[in-house]
Amino acid sequence: MSIKVTNVKMNYKNFTALKSINLTIHSGEFVAILGPSGCGKTTLLRLLAGFSKPTEGTIFIDDEECGSSNKLVPPEKRNIGMVFQSFALWPHMNVREHVKFPLLHHKFVSETLKKNPNSRVNKVLDIVGMKSFVNRMPHELSGGQKQRVALARAIAPQPQLLLMDEPLSSLDAELRMEMRREIINIHQTTKSAIVYVTHDQSEALAMADRIVVMNNGTIEQIGTPKEIYCYPKTEFVASFVGKANLVSGKWKGNTFTPTAGSCFNKWDGTKVSQIFKDKNLYPVRPEQFTLSKEVTGNGIIGTIQSIQYQGKEVHYTLDVFSEEWVVHDRFFSNYSIGERVYITPDTVQSTLNMVVVK
Template structure:
């Protein structure tokens, strides 16, 4: 079901946690709310869930006003499901009982589910691949299995809106990758509308239909993962998502950039960036869009740090005015700390073209 967030603000005393938030969420859409700690993303999720009310503005779920100033429909009276960071499983209930509980108590349960509870439990166990674990207790499960139980409990009553609060942050790296695939599969199978809060840009880029990037209680940009990564609107989005290098220089027109470097005699052409970045005379270039060489006409710099990352080597290069990050294929000839190098745009990665002046 469609969800509308209109002019939402939230104060805690004199501290403003949310500043005029507007967002439309389509039926069946997977939305990731991405941002650093303290940016307001969890506060927004709590307002959607009904755990708190806004200072101003309204929230509509399926054309029903569920939140406004000093008035909030409680969570149990909203057609939502919730997956918590800590799993929040009941230690005295089996896996099957966790799935059965919302089927007995969810206010918006459809009649076909009410009349076929055991069938729905079997369906959900099959979806999360826990058929053989139905009678296990939480302490008998692994971390990944516990997360599946939390997901199963949330989707069992087929809620209109499924809210996830950093559900993978307590898992190790391998399990997080596995659970990303599980959540994507679950979304495809159920068609649920999902709002997923995370500080992990890789999770957001990998799973979401659209990403909402937040900072300091405001929405910085909303777009598809490709749009957010390739065309950041603000300096914050460029740095936070994908860790772009913000090169200082001068915009000669809307698509031509001249880097400030005495060692480079080329303009960078056919670059599309936001007016905000152009006004600040900044050009965002991703680490993989640069390449290194010992000779050339690029920006001269010195290797300051080297990190081997398997398929890539991550370099930090001092170009005088800035430290920039560059990711190179580990199969390439390596560079070493202290080396003098030249930084060039990598023509293989759909980067701007150059013209020599």
């Protein structure tokens, strides 16, 4: 199933939730819609599901117009599955009944599944690891188990499109990691297209084939996880995904000289977006810097302001010529608040191809 969103706009009275959205989702693709609360990502998901129609623009599913200001194909007439943030389980049905329900009532269920729904139920529950809980009621399940049932119910009728609205936000950290693996396995097993709404950048980076970064009702950037992280095109993407340092300085062609350094500090900016060049900024991820107590020829002096120990690494906040830089250093690094250190680009780990030349 392919989806094409063309010039879609969504108004709510005096508020514009979506502003001229253009997006194509290919068959079998896992697309994460990433952004902060209120950016319009859930509104876009509701339009894809058929819960509402756009104020302007058109939504096509497999080249068929399904949503416009004059037309709305309802959810039950779209070959989709939906997983909600709140699980949305029915209190009077056990696990088996939840998974069997769409097999009996979903419009697009194949005749093969209709003839032997119990076999499909067993297979789906085995996929999500809930085969031994078939007779449990929702109130007898943990949060992670409820989410597995919601996933099983959504994939049971083999929909061509699976829509997920922040399905892991109510789970604790360990369960979220476990459920990420389950969703990736489900995607690989079912081959359905998935549109996954989240505000959690780590979820999007870990699972998606492509990420759509949204802000204030618009799309800031679309790309693979590597493209979004390594080559942000706007200040918002750089700061929202990975919390990049926006270093000030001067550009000359594709060469950047940071204000905080000397004239000998020159960084290659061949792949840096023109938006940053126009504003005399250079995006640098926290892990692209290393710290040293030793004087280095190209090192930039900074003073450590705060320290956060994270186990595998240490997060340092530094004052660098009145700018605040964040550096993620190795777990065995040992610096103190108030200590002056030298900051240099890590040319080995750099994902922005940043280099220092004389």
